[in-house]
Amino acid sequence: MKCAIVSIIGRPSAGKSTLLNTICKEKVSITAPSPQTTRNAIRGIFTEDRGQLIFIDTPGYHLSDKSFNQRLVEVAQASLSESDIILYVVDTTRPPGAEEEKILSILRTINVPIIVAANKTDMKESSVSDVEEFLSYDPSIKGILPLSAASRDGVTELLTLLFKTAPEGEQLYPEEFYTDQPPEFRAAEIIREKVVNRVSQELPHALYVDIADMEIDEKTGKLWIRAFIIVERESQVGIVVGKKGSGIQAIRKEAQKELKHLFPYDIHLDVRVKSQAKWKKKSNILNKLIY
Ligand SMILES: Nc1nc2c(ncn2[C@@H]2O[C@H](COP(=O)(O)OP(=O)(O)OP(=O)(O)O)[C@@H](O)[C@H]2O)c(=O)[nH]1
Ligand SMILES: [Mg+2]
Structure with a gap:
């Protein structure tokens, strides 16, 4: 059996929570068009024959000097220390910018495999090649998977790579659990x-x-x-x-x-x-x- 803690990291509105809900097939984490919807580390648990993936959805990584935003960034960073895999969600409809650079520089400092979800491929503005170009030189990235969290396209391939990358281990939660929120x-x-x-x-x-x-x-x-x-x-x-x-x-x-x-x-x-x-x-x- 495989078991991994997977931190979901990315800019605000990249589609992290939508992706988590699509994987778990339940509303685990709330979503909205406005940025900074997620304010906590939210666990969503996916269990099947291959094993268990425990996802931690996190607040969008946003550069700001406001203390409220800094707290959100701290929540996202804290989740990294306990993760076996990082699922880095990138919005392919927006050009990678300073925030993506900052996220990558943090991810590089921790020695954990990174899988990139190149999200929102269903939208006409989507450009996966821009994201691939931006990330291609990075050896810590184990794969860049084009997908749509909204339509589920590409999510099966993402799960395959996540289970392949996950370490061996017994499941941490009973299989009927999909979250642990009070x-x-x-x-x-x-x-x-x-x-x-x-x-x-x-x-x-x-x-x-x-x-x-x-x-x-x-x-x-x-x-x-x-x-x-x-x-x-x-x-x-x-x-x-x-x-x-x-x-x-x-x-x-x-x-x-x-x-x-x-x-x-x-x-x-x-x-x-x-x-x-x-x-x-x-x-x-x-x-x-x-x-
Ligand atoms: N078209 C399309 N829209 C998407 C997709 N994934 C997410 N969205 C939309 O993008 C918006 C932001 O999605 P969220 O899942 O809340 O984004 P998030 O990364 O969790 O955002 P924060 O919690 O604010 O950091 C919502 O309006 C979603 O419906 C996708 O694959 N395709
Ligand atoms: Mg969210």
């Missing part, structure tokens, strides 16, 4: 996904979701989840809530539907929006959110 975290992430996919510009980065309470009502057997969407400014509350509450109602409905699929209970979801100025500068909140 229920509150998953609930918060699903709600956050519904919000970030409805808002634009700076708002996806301005919010977090706090689960105030999650308990089973003894009488009805329903799982009650009470959550707060927290934004940075009062003016953003109205944007999330929407006209006559249409925004928040849609968020509640979409999140509740997905949570029902996730937990074996009928769910009652209560979501409110409030503002908390400068939460990104408060280390107690950041410590709770990013770890």
